[in-house]
Amino acid sequence: MSNKKTIIITGANRGLGLALTEKLAAEGNTIIMVCRDSENARKVFKSLQSAGLSVVIKYADIAIPQQIDTIFESIYNEFKSVDVLINNAAINIDGEKTSLETLSLETIEKTFNTNIIGSMWMSKKALPLLKNAAEGRIINFSSGLGHLTVPRMGPFPAYSISKTAVNSLTHYLAEELKDTNISVVSVDPGWVRTDLGGPNAPLAIEEGIDTPYWLATVEKDKLENGKFYKEKSVITW
Numbered sequence: 001m002s003n004k005k006t007i008i009i010t011g012a013n014r015g016l017g018l019a020l021t022e023k024l025a026a027e028g029n030t031i032i033m034v035c036r037d038s039e040n041a042r043k044v045f046k047s048l049q050s051a052g053l054s055v056v057i058k059y060a061d062i063a064i065p066q067q068i069d070t071i072f073e074s075i076y077n078e079f080k081s082v083d084v085l086i087n088n089a090a091i092n093i094d095g096e097k098t099s100l101e102t103l104s105l106e107t108i109e110k111t112f113n114t115n116i117i118g119s120m121w122m123s124k125k126a127l128p129l130l131k132n133a134a135e136g137r138i139i140n141f142s143s144g145l146g147h148l149t150v151p152r153m154g155p156f157p158a159y160s161i162s163k164t165a166v167n168s169l170t171h172y173l174a175e176e177l178k179d180t181n182i183s184v185v186s187v188d189p190g191w192v193r194t195d196l197g198g199p200n201a202p203l204a205i206e207e208g209i210d211t212p213y214w215l216a217t218v219e220k221d222k223l224e225n226g227k228f229y230k231e232k233s234v235i236t237w
């Protein structure tokens with residue numbers, strides 16, 4: 001049996017999602033890139049395809065569940081199983097100085113529609129394909145800002161609360177799926193120099209994908225199901 005995997009990555013056109021796509025595809029895995037329809041996404045996909053990598057692109061705004069439904073119609077037709085779903089796409093649009101008092105309803109809705117409802121709906125739609133894999137895995141991108149048991153590191157109310165909800169999704173889904181072949185984990189990649197992380201972050205993108213890459217590829221017996229990871233170790237919620 002081949003050890004090459006089929007992996008869905010949301011937000012695969014830039015930042016950590018693109019770096020993970022490049023690294024995992026370079027090792028012979030097939031990556032289903034879920035990206036918003038944009039010039040950048042089309043360009044990135046073409047260049048990976050021209051490099052001979054096994055990549056497929058599905059255009060969806062994950063904040064719109066109907067678009068997720070549409071791409072899964074074609075994914076179900078093209079793939080019998082998927083080994084890993086990486087819920088990477090997210091936004092942080094709160095602004096540095098935002099508090100709940102100044103936050104707009106639009107920001108709350110956009111953030112939750114993308115960061116938590118998008119990841120929940122992606123997970124739901126991927127489940128039948130993950131169940132068909134020898135061993136399925138869901139990796140949810142959380143954040144240090146999503147902690148519930150350590151002091152918050154910054155303002156960003158909508159982003160922080162959405163990432164706590166992502167951790168809750170991991171916690172819940174791991175329990176729901178505990179008697180299946182599917183493991184579910186959360187990851188904090190650390191503070192990384194991407195568009196989202198900004199130029200002052202201490203980690204380069206290569207360092208930021210270290211733990212997510214490890215979680216996607218490590219043997220199942222080295223993984224603790226339903227846990228929150230940072231630097232390849234389980235951390236507190």
Ligand SMILES: NC(=O)c1ccc[n+]([C@@H]2O[C@H](COP(=O)([O-])OP(=O)(O)OC[C@H]3O[C@@H](n4cnc5c(N)ncnc54)[C@H](OP(=O)(O)O)[C@@H]3O)[C@@H](O)[C@H]2O)c1
Pocket residue numbers: 010011012013014015016017034035036038040060061062063064087088089090091114118141142143144188189190191192193194195196197198201
């Ligand atoms: N960078 C950090 O310091 C840091 C720290 C902790 C956690 N994280 C988490 O790590 C993950 C990746 O972050 P990043 O730093 O790589 O961010 P990034 O550079 O801003 O990239 C975000 C990606 O998500 C996509 N995306 C956003 N909204 C989307 C939507 N509605 N539908 C489809 N795709 C969408 C973007 O696509 P477009 O190009 O179309 O916008 C882009 O590809 C996120 O979950 C983030 O919360 C990052």
